[in-house]
Amino acid sequence: MSERVIGVSLVVLSALASQGCAGVGLTLLGVGAGVSSGTGVSYTLDSVAYKTFVASEADLHAATIQTLKRMAIEVAETKKTETGTDITATAADRTVEVEIDRITPKTSRMRVAVKKGWLFRDRATAGEIIGQTADTLDNRAALARNSR
Numbered sequence: 603m604s605e606r607v608i609g610v611s612l613v614v615l616s617a618l619a620s621q622g623c624a625g626v627g628l629t630l631l632g633v634g635a636g637v638s639s640g641t642g643v644s645y646t647l648d649s650v651a652y653k654t655f656v657a658s659e660a661d662l663h664a665a666t667i668q669t670l671k672r673m674a675i676e677v678a679e680t681k682k683t684e685t686g687t688d689i690t691a692t693a694a695d696r697t698v699e700v701e702i703d704r705i706t707p708k709t710s711r712m713r714v715a716v717k718k719g720w721l722f723r724d725r726a727t728a729g730e731i732i733g734q735t736a737d738t739l740d741n742r743a744a745l746a747r748n749s750r
Contacts, residue, residue: 659687698731
């Protein structure tokens with residue numbers, strides 16, 4: 603292949619990647635993510651993790667706070683919104699932003715973005731926060747069943 607063909611191919615691929623083409627991006631995301639590693643956690647193209655739980659907004663909020671404390675992530679601010687709760691926390695050089703949205707009285711959606719500086723996102727930590735919160739909710743449910 604000529605250098606010109608290779609150069610043009612690289613330019614076209616770069617243009618597609620920078621345009622945010624959903625088809626290309628989602629394909630690459632699925633390949634790189636291993637289809638969410640079986641945790642039920644989904645990711646946006648900018649590495650924001652999210653998951654829907656069968657739990658009230660209040661229960662999910664309490665489990666999230668408990669999880670962040672267990673992970674030694676310091677909660678800086680918690681504020682109520684029209685649809686749920688926003689939590690801001692810090693861990694080392696990262697800022698953790700958690701949004702909990704009430705979908706129904708018994709179903710809530712959690713969105714977690716972990717930022718390192720202005721540009722970088724920590725997808726692994728965001729996914730782990732959601733996974734650990736799910737474990738916290740499961741443990742609470744198991745304790746409630748065992749106490750009956």
